Amino acid sequence: MTGRAERADAAEHSRDSGKALHGRPFLSLLRYNLPYWPRYLGGAMLAMMFVGVGLVVPLVIRGIVRAFETGTMTRQLLALYFLGLLLIAAAEGVARYFQRTLMIGASRHFEFDLRNDYFRHVQRLSQRFFHCNQTGDIMARAVNDLNYARDFIGPGIMGTVDMIRLPATLGMMIYLSGRLTLVALVPLPFISIAVYFFVRYMNRQSKVVQDLFSALTARVQENLAGARVVKAYGIADREMRAFRKACEAYMRENIKLVAVMSFAWPLIGMVIGAAVLTVVWYGGGMVIHGDLTLADLTAFLICMVMLAFPMAQFGWVITLYQRGAVGMNRIAEILCAVPDIRDEPDALQEAAITRGEIQFDHAHFAYNGVAVLHDLCFTIRAGETVAIVGPTGSGKSTVIALIAREYDVSGGRVLIDGFDIRSIPLRTLRRAMGYVPQDPFVFSDSVRENIRLGKPDASDAAIRAACETAQFSADLEEMPAGLDTLLGERGVNLSGGQKQRLTLARAILCDPVILMLDDALSSVDTHTEERILEGLREVMATRTSIIVSHRVSTVRHADRILVLDDGRIVEQGTHDELLALDGLYAHMHRRQLLERALESEA
Amino acid sequence: MSADYHMDDESPRRAYDARLMRRLLGYVRPYRRWLVAATLLLIVVSVISNIAPLLIMWSVDHYINNPDRTGLRAADDAAVSDALAGQVAADMAGLLRIVALLAGFMILEAALRYVQMIIVALVGQRTLMTMRLDIFDHLQRLSLRFLDRNPVGRLMTRVTNDVEKIQETVVSGMVQVVNDLLTIVVVLGFMIAINWRLAVIVVAPVPIVFATSLIFRKYAQRSFLEVRRKIAHLNACLQENISGMRVVQMFRREDANYAEYRRRNADHRNEWLRQIRNFAIYFPVVEFLGMLATALILAYCGWVILATGREVSGTASVGTIFAFVFLAEKFFSPIRALADRYNLLLEAMASSERVFRLLDTPPDIEDKPNPKPCEALRGDVEFREVWFAYEPGQWVLKNISMRIAPGERIAIVGHTGAGKTTLINLLNRFYDVQQGAILLDGVDIRDYPQVALRRKIGMVLQDVFLFSGTIEENIRLGDDAMPMDHVRACARHVNAAAFIEKLPGGYGYHVGERGCNLSTGQRQLLAFARTLAHDPSILVLDEATSSIDTETEALIQDAIAKLMAGRTSIVIAHRLSTVQHADLIIVMHHGEVRESGTHQELLAKGGIYRTLYELQYRDAAGQDAATPE
Structure with a gap:
């Protein structure tokens, strides 16, 4: 599936979903924090505690200096102060330990809850959603955006809480000397103005740099994707030149950014240094004139040092907040996507599928505005084996997708055992079905778990029997650990045919009321296919079966064959009847005979 | 294109690989003159940026807390009031001189630091570009056989993110480490110059800091690897479920798969909670050791003053306390930062290993040494x-x-x-x-x-x-x-x-x-x-x-x-x-x-x-x- 229509569709999808939140998904995600409010409260209280205890440090030092100034120092007093300082540090450390475990821990719990809900929600979304949104994008949100959100929730909130040190220390400074505090704050407006301009420039320039980086990335991507053309026309040199240009542009703008940022830090450092110098000079003058004690000046300077850290932290917290907000919005976009296939409120809980009669009642289906099925009317009787054939794009697989309710009809109805399938609970509907899809999907798990996917309590004997029917037994014997063999990423890789046979065994094991094969034997050679069909005949005799195929050999023994072309049924009947008709089916049959003749040509 | 969520799982991580480092340094070699210049600047900067505590000590002991003046004031005699006024004026002038000197140093420091940062940025950016062009050039020479086997997304990461990470750590990181080491040496030098006994007191907790860091690193690193492994599994599980959602839904596996995901998710969270504890212990312990140094300085100075009954600048005085408290802070902060630098180095090593592995893939289709000219072909x-x-x-x-x-x-x-x-x-x-x-x-x-x-x-x-x-x-x-x-x-x-x-x-x-x-x-x-x-x-x-x-x-x-x-x-x-x-x-x-x-x-x-x-x-x-x- 490609095309811009789809991207537009996806965009619309996310817009729709955003509405429910009135553009404040950020807040909606904060509710994930609610259960952990005692942790935050505890963290905040601990922060107040260690900030309060920390404020004693300048006072202790003031006490020491004053004792010397006034000559009242004794060894006992000195020891007391010494122990006092250590005690304060220890108390601060303990408080910090608990604050950190509480608050950062909360963010990990938040992450845990959010991950679970994300997973759960994605499970509820329908195929339409997965067509509009790439796996990579859904993953990126669960990986990067979730990290950003968590970093805000944890270190971000903790950093914010720690910021109470700022007013507390300022209060202490005013207590020590109001006049000196005023003097110390003189450089503050300069810092603010400088920071404002730097931040503005940085934001602008960062955007330029990021865009150039994207351009550079796009260059590499295009070069790799078009490697054949690049080689065929011998234009690697040109590609190299273009890439060098992109790299140089990126470098140039990056250096500009760095040049300004490199200027920002020494400058801000200088302004802060100027504040300290002003205090030394002015405060020192006050001491010389006898307007301030040396002890107070010492305590004051220590307060200023204590201020430096939360001030630096401020910018960091802002960054965390910005990234976190963007991340949360992107996660919320997925969490708010409304599943378009779901149990209706008036679903008939008592609806049961026992016979497996399927009826298409003037069913229409359109995808992205393109009609795929037109006014389809047919009935598949309970226990019947019906085949659907037709050229690529005629809508065969869509018929099956509608029966499985992967999509809803755009018009008309699909009925099973007389119930409109939209009124049957999804679990009931899907329990009744054994579905073998076109592209077999195997999980990286053992063979056993892969086969008993729909029936987790199946015995090994039952599994082996299903494998036998699906002609998978021989493959199973060759597996290193039999049913325990791990498949996929870290295990054995199966061939296309093996996968198809495994997924067939999976469907057979479910013992469904309706068995549906969606071109499920395309990668199996004709000889094996015959044996599979032979074994399946017994299985199909007792249930409604639908076989979609473009191979005539697969469908010739069906009770009835529906020939689909361009979303309409153009012929139907048994194999012999259709051959006699000498229409599309007969034509397909002749072609395939030729193909087989060609294949068998050694 | 989908990212490779198993990648981190595969690559074994060695903390430091001398061979890799040498190769990385090869990229920096053309700029070694510039880096030498930057290092020289750093030496000057670390001297003048750490001289402030000394000058403040001088100004406290000789002007702000001038014992002559305090003596005059204590006399409280009309006769000495003129002398007091004279002393006040002299102290004020002295203080101003020191402050002016400090201001000069500060401006000089800012200017030199700026020049140094620009040099490092230029070298870093140039290195980055060279490496990027090398990789791109190499990719052009690799055959389709290779390109067909390696997903575009993975190869792109080498040219973009990996290179970026290497630049951040190798160039900026190296300069940081040099800066840290210089600061430690210069501050230590100043402390010894003022009073070697006090210097010993400040350095005393360092072995404990190192021991704590080593223990912390042992636990944190083990946990770090575990966390990486678990998040890789968690993401792989999510990705598999998204790709196979059709089957999941058709076979009603939602609950079972959710239970599995939830279990892995809990594993991951619990590992992090352990890791949080490691960090929560480490940081306060290091803070405490810093405070221990401060308290020891105070106790030592106080004890000497009490014992001798007078202040002596540079040995035991309010100014000395001042100087050492600030110097101790400057001494400990680079030591604390070393743990962070180590983590960054780990990541850069992993990135450079991936990049070099790509650069070392030999192109399997190459030109012969003396190819024949291929102009004016007839087309036979x-x-x-x-x-x-x-x-x-x-x-x-x-x-x-x-x-x-x-x-x-x-x-x-x-x-x-x-x-x-x-x-x-x-x-x-x-x-x-x-x-x-x-x-x-x-x-x-x-x-x-x-x-x-x-x-x-x-x-x-x-x-x-x-x-x-x-x-x-x-x-x-x-x-x-x-x-x-x-x-x-x-x-x-x-x-x-x-x-x-x-x-x-x-x-x-x-x-x-x-x-x-x-x-x-x-x-x-x-x-x-x-x-x-x-x-x-x-x-x-x-x-x-x-x-x-x-x-x-x-x-x-x-x-x-x-x-x-x-x-x-x-x-x-x-x-x-x-x-x-x-x-x-x-x-x-x-x-x-x-x-x-x-x-x-x-x-x-x-x-x-x-x-x-x-x-x-x-x-x-x-x-x-x-x-x-």
Whole structure:
């Protein structure tokens, strides 16, 4: 599936979903924090505690200096102060330990809850959603955006809480000397103005740099994707030149950014240094004139040092907040996507599928505005084996997708055992079905778990029997650990045919009321296919079966064959009847005979 | 393109690899003079930036807390009030001198630091670019065999993120480490210069800090690896569920899979909670040790003052306390930072290992040392007993021999998987043959330079790849010397001009990524114009199978005929008209040449060609007859 229509569709999808939140998904995600409010409260209280205890440090030092100034120092007093300082540090450390475990821990719990809900929600979304949104994008949100959100929730909130040190220390400074505090704050407006301009420039320039980086990335991507053309026309040199240009542009703008940022830090450092110098000079003058004690000046300077850290932290917290907000919005976009296939409120809980009669009642289906099925009317009787054939794009697989309710009809109805399938609970509907899809999907798990996917309590004997029917037994014997063999990423890789046979065994094991094969034997050679069909005949005799195929050999023994072309049924009947008709089916049959003749040509 | 969520799991992590480091340093070597200059600047900066505590000590002990003045004030005598006023004025002047000096140093420090940062940034950016260009260049030389096996996304990460990470740590990180070490040395020097006993007291907790760091690192690193492993598993599980959601839903596995995910998620969280504890202990312990140093300084100075009954600047005084408290802070902060630097180094090492592994992949198709010139080819093509397999042992082409005379038109036909596409992939050395040889004008194609060879072979593939850029750029393909008239003439000759001129902007029309804003037919015509513009000696064409409206189809057929005129042409034919007009039809079957001859000869023979004809061309024949031309 490609095309811009789809991207537009996806965009619309996310817009729709955003509405429910009135553009404040950020807040909606904060509710994930609610259960952990005692942790935050505890963290905040601990922060107040260690900030309060920390404020004693300048006072202790003031006490020491004053004792010397006034000559009242004794060894006992000195020891007391010494122990006092250590005690304060220890108390601060303990408080910090608990604050950190509480608050950062909360963010990990938040992450845990959010991950679970994300997973759960994605499970509820329908195929339409997965067509509009790439796996990579859904993953990126669960990986990067979730990290950003968590970093805000944890270190971000903790950093914010720690910021109470700022007013507390300022209060202490005013207590020590109001006049000196005023003097110390003189450089503050300069810092603010400088920071404002730097931040503005940085934001602008960062955007330029990021865009150039994207351009550079796009260059590499295009070069790799078009490697054949690049080689065929011998234009690697040109590609190299273009890439060098992109790299140089990126470098140039990056250096500009760095040049300004490199200027920002020494400058801000200088302004802060100027504040300290002003205090030394002015405060020192006050001491010389006898307007301030040396002890107070010492305590004051220590307060200023204590201020430096939360001030630096401020910018960091802002960054965390910005990234976190963007991340949360992107996660919320997925969490708010409304599943378009779901149990209706008036679903008939008592609806049961026992016979497996399927009826298409003037069913229409359109995808992205393109009609795929037109006014389809047919009935598949309970226990019947019906085949659907037709050229690529005629809508065969869509018929099956509608029966499985992967999509809803755009018009008309699909009925099973007389119930409109939209009124049957999804679990009931899907329990009744054994579905073998076109592209077999195997999980990286053992063979056993892969086969008993729909029936987790199946015995090994039952599994082996299903494998036998699906002609998978021989493959199973060759597996290193039999049913325990791990498949996929870290295990054995199966061939296309093996996968198809495994997924067939999976469907057979479910013992469904309706068995549906969606071109499920395309990668199996004709000889094996015959044996599979032979074994399946017994299985199909007792249930409604639908076989979609473009191979005539697969469908010739069906009770009835529906020939689909361009979303309409153009012929139907048994194999012999259709051959006699000498229409599309007969034509397909002749072609395939030729193909087989060609294949068998050694 | 999907990211590789298992990657971190695979690469073993070594903290420090001397061989890797040497190679990384190789990239910095051209700039070593600049780095030496930056280091010299750093030395000056660390001296002047740490001198402030000394000067403040001086100003406290000699001016702010001048004992002479405090003595005068204590006397509280009218006679001394003049003396006091004089002393106050002198102290104020002294204080101002020191503050002015400090201000001067501060400005100097800021200026030098700025220059140093700029040098480092320039070197860093240049290194980054060199490395990036090296990787890109290497990617150009790697064969399709390699590129087909490695997902585009993974290769892109090497050129982009990995390089970025290396730059951040290797250049900036190295300078940081140098800065940290210099600061430690300079501060230690100052402390010893003022009072070696106090210096010993400040340094005393350092072994404990180191021990704590080592213990912390041991636990944290183990936890760190565990966390990485667990998050990789968690994400892999999510990704698998998203890709297989259809099966999950059809087989009602939602609850079971959710339970599994939840379990892994809890594992991951619990590992983090352990890791949080590691951090929560480490930071406060280091803080505490810092405070211990401060308290010890106070206690020592206080004890000496009490013992001697007077303050002595530089030994035990309020100023000394001042200086040492600040110096201790400056001494401990780089020590604390070392743990962070170590983590960054780990990541850079992992990135550089990945990058070098890519750079070390040898290109499997290379030019010979002295390739033969490949100009003015006549277009005599010969396949001589060619064998080829993509996977060892699975022969795709078996003993193919054929000869195409200059100017001849050859149509290759065959069923899916017969080896037609492989044949043309070998001709322009996308792959090398395993046995036998392909000769062009009597010379093995492996003796020609690759680029020159491919330029002589014009290839039009089924799936036309267009670059994002203008129509003109897509025809020129980087040949800036090509006159615009030539571009236009070529487009006109292959019937592409009509649609191009109708586009907004004509030849300046911007083609989207992969040509998504052009129709299949238009892309085909554009590809023909591109090929014609580069005037190849040999034309290789894989005809598109997709159905195109009859009007465009007629234009394409006409264009193909024009392209083939006067050139040796090899066409994988899907159109009846192409096979009918071919000088020779080669029928491929299961990797072998089974039949050859003209259309009529082969039809008369009644072999594979006849079957293929009925399968693939007869319907078209009916259509052709119905279409009035």
